[in-house]
Amino acid sequence: MPSVFSPEDAIWIQDMLMKLRPTVRRKVALKYAEAYQIAFDAEMVSYKQDNCGRREANTRLRNFVDTYAEASDGICQPAQAFKGPQAKGLGQ
Template sequence: MALDYQQVDMPVAFSQADAEWIKQQLLSLAPAARQKAIQRYAAVYQESFEAEPVSYRKENRARHEANTRLRLFVRNHGRALQGYTAEPPLAGTPPRS
């Protein structure tokens, strides 16, 4: 029985509650983009954590900001980085569905 396990580098700063979701998102990226996303995730998490003045809201704010950024990065750039692109529509032609 083979286990489906891949080692993934994790950001320096993240919540353990989000670890599985973060791994899933990172695995959908190419290795070069993954490193960029890991570094930026940790930076956004730390910045948001330090920017929140209310102590009991710090972790939630940091998780929200970093996870939102990662989700949008994967959605907007993940497929393009894998080579899924399309020709832009020509001017005056009806939009493709």
């Protein structure tokens, strides 16, 4: 688990981290805490700080897991077929 996070997000964070390889989890947890703290400190209004930190860190974690979790397990989609300039009428 990250060193800094909102207790309300603990179960969700743990679920997201479990989708990643064990070798990546620690680094992602450190980056989560870093993103949370930077956003928290950047917000000037005290009662908005926690929400700002949560939003930034959770968004980054969700995007990272959605993008890289399957790829790190070797699951990937086939590449799209390349359509050269002739296909668009630009090769002349």
